[in-house]
Every structure is written in C-alpha cells, then in structure tokens.
Amino acid sequence: xxxxxxxxxxxxxxxxxxxxxxxxxxxxxxxxxxxxxxxxxxxxxxxxxxxxxxxxxxxxxxxxxxxxxxxxxxxxxxxxxxxxxxxxxxxxxxxxxxxxxxxxxxxxxxxxxxxxxxxxxxxxxxxxxxxxxxxxxxxxxxxxxxxxxxxxxxxxxxxxxxxxxxxxxxxxxxxxxxxxxxxxxxxxxxxxxxxxxxxxxxxxxxxxxxxxxxxxxxxxxxxxxxxxxxxxxxxxxxxxxxxxxxxxxxxxxxxxxxxxxxxxxxxxxxxxxxxxxxxxxxxxxxxxxxxxxxxxxxxxxxxxxxxxxxxxxxxxxxxxxxxxxxxxxxxxxxxxxxxxxxxxxxxxxxxxxxxxxxxxxxxxxxxxxxxxxxxxxxxxxxxxxxxxxxxxxxxxxxxxxxxxxxxxxxxxxxxxxxxxxxxxxxxxxxxxxxxxxxxxxxxxxxxxxxxxxxxxxxxxxxxxxxxxxxxxxxxxxxxxxx
Numbered sequence: 515x516x517x518x519x520x521x522x523x524x525x526x527x528x529x530x531x532x533x534x535x536x537x538x539x540x541x542x543x544x545x546x547x548x549x550x551x552x553x554x555x556x557x558x559x560x561x562x563x564x565x566x567x568x569x570x571x572x573x574x575x576x577x578x579x580x581x582x583x584x585x586x587x588x589x590x591x592x593x594x595x596x597x598x599x600x601x602x603x604x605x606x607x608x609x610x611x612x613x614x615x616x617x618x619x620x621x622x623x624x625x626x627x628x629x630x631x632x633x634x635x636x637x638x639x640x641x642x643x644x645x646x647x648x649x650x651x652x653x654x655x656x657x658x659x660x661x662x663x664x665x666x667x668x669x670x671x672x673x674x675x676x677x678x679x680x681x682x683x684x685x686x687x688x689x690x691x692x693x694x695x696x697x698x699x700x701x702x703x704x705x706x707x708x709x710x711x712x713x714x715x716x717x718x719x720x721x722x723x724x725x726x727x728x729x730x731x732x733x734x735x736x737x738x739x740x741x742x743x744x745x746x747x748x749x750x751x752x753x754x755x756x757x758x759x760x761x762x763x764x765x766x767x768x769x770x771x772x773x774x775x776x777x778x779x780x781x782x783x784x785x786x787x788x789x790x791x792x793x794x795x796x797x798x799x800x801x802x803x804x805x806x807x808x809x810x811x812x813x814x815x816x817x818x819x820x821x822x823x824x825x826x827x828x829x830x831x832x833x834x835x836x837x838x839x840x841x842x843x844x845x846x847x848x849x850x851x852x853x854x855x856x857x858x859x860x861x862x863x864x865x866x867x868x869x870x871x872x873x874x875x876x877x878x879x880x881x882x883x884x885x886x887x888x889x890x891x892x893x894x895x896x897x898x899x900x901x902x903x904x905x906x907x908x909x910x911x912x913x914x915x916x917x918x919x920x921x922x923x924x925x926x927x928x929x930x931x932x933x934x935x936x937x938x939x940x941x942x943x944x945x946x947x948x949x950x951x952x953x954x955x956x957x958x959x960x961x962x963x964x965x966x967x968x969x970x971x972x973x974x975x976x977x978x979x980x981x982x983x984x985x986x987x988x989x990x991x992x993x994x995x996x
Contacts (some may be wrong), residue, residue, distance in 0.1 A: 517587040521597060524580045527571065528604065529788040534568035536748045538623070543746045543754060545627060546904075547738045551634075558627035566620035573612045581605045596785055599964035603791050606679065614662045622655045626909035633907030634741065642878045642896040645907070650874045652909040653867055660868065670865050673912025677797035678919065680966040686861065686915045689922060689979045694858050696985040700992065701852050702890060704841055712835040714825045716766040721757060724766060724824060728807075728947050730755070730773055734780065737769070742904040743846070745772040745804075747779035750787050763836065764847065766821075770812045771846075774804030777951065781959025795958075796967040797913055801920025802927055803958065809850045809921075810928045811950070813837050816943035837995045841889045843898045850921070851988045852889065857918035859884035860903075864911055919967075925983040926975035927958065 538561055545557050571577075584601050591598040611619075629648040636645035656673070663672045668683045675681065722737055730737075734751045739759035747753045755772040758765040778794050786792035794800040811817050813836050822829035839849050845856040863880060866872035872880055881900040882893045893899035905913055931953050932938055941949050957974045968978055 517584065520580055520584055521587065521601075524577070524584065524601070524604070525789065527574070527577055527580075528600075528790060531568050531572045532788045532790070532792070534564050534571065538564035538568065539746055540748050542627075543748075545630065546740050546742075546744065547756060551631070554627065554631040558624045561627050562620040562624035565623040566616045569611065569614070569616040569619045573608065573614075573616070577604075578608060578612065581608060594961075594964065596783075596791075596964070600786075600789055600791050603963055604789075607790055610663060610675075614659060618655070618658060618662070622652075622659060622909050625651050625655055626907070629907040629909060630904065633901065633904060637741070637897055637901045640895050640897045640901075642900050645901060646874050646877075649877070649906055652906060652911075653874060655909065656868065656911050670868055670912070673864075673868070674915065676912050677916050678967045679796060680968055683865070685979075686919065689919060689981055690858055690861065690915075693854055693918065693922065693981040693985070696981065697851070697855055697988070698888065700988065701841060701855060701888070704839060704851075707838045707840050709834070711838060712763070712827060712831045714763050714766075714827050714832070715761065716763050716825075717761040718759075720761075720825070721765055721769045724821070725755075725769060725773055727824075727945055728770075728773055728777075729951050730776065735776060743768040743772050745775035745779070747776065747793065750780065750782070750784045753780050767808055767812055767836065768846065771804045771808040774807035775800055777807070777954070778803045778959050781951075781955040782962040783960045786962045786964075791963040793962060795961065795963050795965060795970040797916030798919035798923060798967055799958065799970050801917050802923035802971075803920075803954065805850075805917075805921050805924040806928055806954075810924060811942060811947075813850070814939070814942060816939045816941075819943055820945045834995060837991060839992060839995065841891055843885065843889075843891055843893060844902055846902075851992060854918045854921055854984075855888045857914055857921075859888050860914040861918075864914060868911065919979060922979050922981050922984050923971050923975065925987050926971065926977060926980060927954075929983060930957075930975045 541557060541561055541564070545554070545561075549557060581601060581604060588598045588601040593599075625648070629652055632645050632648035636642060660669050660672045670683045674683055674686060718737075725735070725737060726732070734753055736754045738754065738756045740756035743755075743757045745753070745755050753776040755769060755776050757769040757772060778800060782792055782794070794803075815833055818833035818836060819829045822832045825832070837849070839851050841852055842848050845853070848856050863872065863877065863884065866880070867874065867877065878896065878900045885891050885893050885899070905911070931950060935941070935949055935953055938950060941947070958970065961970065961973075965973065972978060
C-alpha cells in the first residue's frame, strides 16, 4: 500500500472515531439542556458505551501501524500542511490514548454523567455533602487515569497536557505567579462600586438578535438554555450555544462568551472535518476566543455604544455597568480584573485534590478559605461557593488553568488584531463585526488542532504567554472607570 491509500485509510478510520465522539457529545449536550432528570442513569450507560467504542477504534493496532508507516510521508510534507499535521497530531493523541484502558475511559464518562446529576441535586438543595461521594469517585478515576500516563514528574502534568499539548504545570505557574502578584494588590485595594448598575432586557429574542448581528447564523447555529452556559460543536454545520434563561445583561454576556467558542469551531477549515484536528487547538486557545468577545469586544466603549442602541438604554450607563469592578463570589460573573484570581485558587485546589493532600470532604472549607484569602469575601452558601462550577462534577480536571491562560492570550491576540485592523473601533461602534471575524478565522480558527497551544499563540500574537499585556489592560480599565 502506498502513502496515499494509507493516508486515506487512516482518515476513514479516524472519521468513524469522530462520528462516535460527536454522537457522545450530542447526548452530553442533551443531558445538560433537555433530558428529563429520570433519564440520567441510562444516559450515563449510553455515554460510557460510546466512549468505550470510540476509544477501542482509536487505539486499534491497525491505527498505530498506519501512523508508523506514514511517518516518512509526514516528514516529506511541510510541517503546517493538513496531511502532515493530521498524522503528527493523531500520533500524539494515539500514544497517550493507547496507554489508557478502554473501560477506564468509559467509566470516567459514566461517572461524569452521574456526577452532573449529583451536582444538580446538591445545587438545588444547597448542600455540598450530597455531592461529595460523586466527587470522590471522580477523583479516584482521575487518579487511575493519571497513573496510566504518569512518567515520574508532577502528576498534574498529565492533566495539563490533556488540555494544553506541550505545556506542563511549571509552564502554568510561570504565568500564574506574576499574574497573581500583579492582581492581588489591585483586588485587595478595591473599593465598592458607586451608583446603581443598569438593568436592561436581555431576554431570548434580544440575545438571539445580538448573536445574529455578530454572525451567528441560524442555518448552522442554535441557542438554548442551561444552568451553566456552554458551547458544543457536532460539525461545521451544527454549532450550539447555551446561556441563562433568566435574561438580563448576564445572559447577553454569557452568550457573547459562548459565541466566541462557537465561532471558533465554525471557523475551523471544513477540510479538517471528521478528524482529530478538526476542532480548537486547545482549551486555552478556545478560552482566548470566548474571553476576547466577552471582555475585549463586549466591554469596549464602541461595542457598548452599539449594544446600548439595541437595548434602548444610555450608552455611558451601559459601559459603566459592564465594566463595574467588584469582588464577587461567582466566577462566570466576575469582572476581568478579579476573574483570574478565581482560576488561580481553583488550580491550587485541583492540585491538592489530585495529590491527596486535600480530601473531598474538606474541599468546601478549603474553598471558603481561598475565597477569603484571594478575594476578601465570605461565602454564604454552597451554591455560591464550591457548587458553582460543573467541571468537577463532570470529571473535568485540569481545565481550570486554561481559563486564566486564555485570559492572558486573549489580550495578546486582541492587541495584534487591533494593530492589523486600524478601523476596528469604528467597525464595532457601527455593529460591523465581519472584519474581526475574518481576521480571527485567518489567524486562529482555520488551523484547528494543527498546532500546539504555544505554536498557535505565537502564530496569532507573535509571542508566547505574557501576562503583562493583561495586567496593563486591567490597570487601565481601573483608572478609566474609577
């Protein structure tokens, strides 16, 4: 068999794997949006079965043989070609996945589905103790997963690499330490905001209207509601967002955040569809896109002026409301100044949970202590504390650092886009978003997973992670809105 038939066979096999993965993601989307609560147990089995089948297909010996046989073909092509990138990235994924038993992968997925149900019930009851057993089970499974991939370094490296290929825990700390050093003095010195926040209608039709103007087309996009907003993509022509059902500016800005994720998935080259490279480069790059739209576009004066016209409110009052700086308990509602500190203490807690130095039973108290230490706030209840995020319920560990990394990267990418698009402020003020959408598609989105986190950032922003632009941005915002 020559190279072209081998490559075609590899793509055929990978297409089947991706079909199963997307089917599982669709069931996961339904679990979090429309499924009746009584369906949770059987849904967990369905998700586990699809995860096991996809894993078994992917780690089949035939796939490994094809990847080895295609190594000379890969090396004969330009590094950034679709073909070389597909073989290279698939080999990296295969070498990790091959060390993990299929049944463990299935059990992690099943436990995540059960965990979401337990988390929803615990949130409704405002009682962390009801969630504790599910968290303990997820931690046990994450520990077994790390055992499969641990090469003797920091065990948390396994989870970092899951979401940020090429990065380690030390790399995260190199970004977080100066970020924390710069933000803690700003946050501890914050005075309560003066004046009332603007209230505006952000109901479902308003949210959909804003998204349509941004370029979110109903032919390929869908908007629904969930307890915890998220975005999913099941293909180039099927991108789905959720936001809050209760409306208001909170729903508008949550939709802006998820729009950034959805736009990214929509912008990946269709030539990469049904392959492991046909989605966003990494979690941090994904978060850079959502935070760019939520914070750097959405909280800019030109966009606020345009949005004020849509909402029929005063532009200056809207701008000051969406840029209010206030220490808050809820991560997803946090302003850009305090946001990263919410991530830093979650990163620290995750590492302690994985290492076993913090027990699940003690997480609530540790959480409350970090909130007091980093944000100077008392946590009044579990719903606004340790139960606010869905990630640990779903068995998703190692993702939280990506939020702050993405926050850092968003400003770096934004500054490069502004330099390349000198009329960007005027475009935003007119509600013209196509130039920015096109720039992001060209410099970030179309490449999918062809490149690592750092490669993607350096191509888009011209530099590796650098927290200083973010720190400069938040200092300027504080001075402007004081």
